[in-house]
Amino acid sequence: MTEHKMTKLAEKLKRGISVSGPISLAEYMHICMADPQYGYYKNQIAIGAKGDFITAPEVSQMFGELIGIWCIDIWQKLGAPNQFCLAELGPGKGTLMSDLLRAANIVPEFLSAANIVMVETSDLMRQAQKERLQDIDKNITWVSEVNDLPQMPTIVVANEFLDVLPVHQYVKSGDKWSERGVSVDDKDQLHDVLLAGTIEEALLPKGAADEPQGSVYETSPAREAIIEMLSATFLEHQGAALFIDYGHAISSFGDTFQALRSHGIADPLAEPGLADLTSHVDFERLAKCASRLNIEPRISTQAEFLLAMGLIERAGSLGQMGDAQSQTQISNAVERLASDSQMGSLFKVLSLTSNGILPSGL
Numbered sequence: 001m002t003e004h005k006m007t008k009l010a011e012k013l014k015r016g017i018s019v020s021g022p023i024s025l026a027e028y029m030h031i032c033m034a035d036p037q038y039g040y041y042k043n044q045i046a047i048g049a050k051g052d053f054i055t056a057p058e059v060s061q062m063f064g065e066l067i068g069i070w071c072i073d074i075w076q077k078l079g080a081p082n083q084f085c086l087a088e089l090g091p092g093k094g095t096l097m098s099d100l101l102r103a104a105n106i107v108p109e110f111l112s113a114a115n116i117v118m119v120e121t122s123d124l125m126r127q128a129q130k131e132r133l134q135d136i137d138k139n140i141t142w143v144s145e146v147n148d149l150p151q152m153p154t155i156v157v158a159n160e161f162l163d164v165l166p167v168h169q170y171v172k173s174g175d176k177w178s179e180r181g182v183s184v185d186d187k188d189q190l191h192d193v194l195l196a197g198t199i200e201e202a203l204l205p206k207g208a209a210d211e212p213q214g215s216v217y218e219t220s221p222a223r224e225a226i227i228e229m230l231s232a233t234f235l236e237h238q239g240a241a242l243f244i245d246y247g248h249a250i251s252s253f254g255d256t257f258q259a260l261r262s263h264g265i266a267d268p269l270a271e272p273g274l275a276d277l278t279s280h281v282d283f284e285r286l287a288k289c290a291s292r293l294n295i296e297p298r299i300s301t302q303a304e305f306l307l308a309m310g311l312i313e314r315a316g317s318l319g320q321m322g323d324a325q326s327q328t329q330i331s332n333a334v335e336r337l338a339s340d341s342q343m344g345s346l347f348k349v350l351s352l353t354s355n356g357i358l359p360s361g362l
């Protein structure tokens, strides 16, 4: 077992648990990510070579550029409204938005119609985003919640945002599926427990009865709430969203909760507040959520999406402008973003669109 370090957040969590009892995994994840004093995103610049992980926008400018082209196409299909909200959820270092806006220079009307809104909870990340976007000649607004987005035609992009939102886990134990939680053991260490709460088998995917003991099912009401809020906005004002993340296209069983620290897998209970906690996104479940609200979902892999949006062509034209070294970097980036052994098929793309709008690339 990993030696658990006494992070300040571990102390705070243990004090809370000793007063009010064990907490659910979802609550643990939420506190680790968002605690106002010691939460991961409050204190760490997570992304990049010096951080804990690297994301697609940081791999190559082509990623944000192709998403920019996707947004322009959607805006045109929405009837080119002269005011619309262009929102990014969890914008990290601001790289995706910066590349998207540069690509959008080809359609100045799109840029002048865009009210750019960044949904970000962390002051540290907001600062990084402001620096990255300081040369943008437009007013950019920051808000903390999807709920705070203006009510107007809306185009939303979000890369590796959903995976940080909390998940509940239910573990098959006997004839029940019991909720997983976190408690403190007699050596004063945080540890896994099963809580009294359960989920009914009728709410689980097909085949639950045949799953072995210990099998895990994950749900994320926090993710579903975001999809529901956006769907309501799209229904009323028209709009579309593009979510990119690692996860599965078909709901299934399995424990995908993980901690990442310094580009490696860590014990999620070992250093609360210092590691990034995530889980895979159940895209089928989110797609059903949107369908129920009459918003059309489409799911593809990241590779399918990027190739259909013109990744190879963009790589070719960027390569022509550069020397041999930059050509190698570009072809490595294509490989990293789109090959099956890297991000190409683990990462999925979910688009949501209102009123029969057919998005490109999916």
Ligand code: SAH
Binding pocket: 033, 041, 047, 055, 056, 057, 058, 089, 090, 091, 092, 093, 096, 119, 120, 121, 122, 125, 144, 145, 158, 159, 160, 161, 164
């Ligand atoms: N999209 C970026 C960053 C992904 S990391 C990229 O691809 O590089 C997750 C981002 O979501 C960070 O910016 C983090 O601060 C932000 N975040 C985490 N929880 C959030 C929440 N509940 N609401 C809004 N942003 C959040």
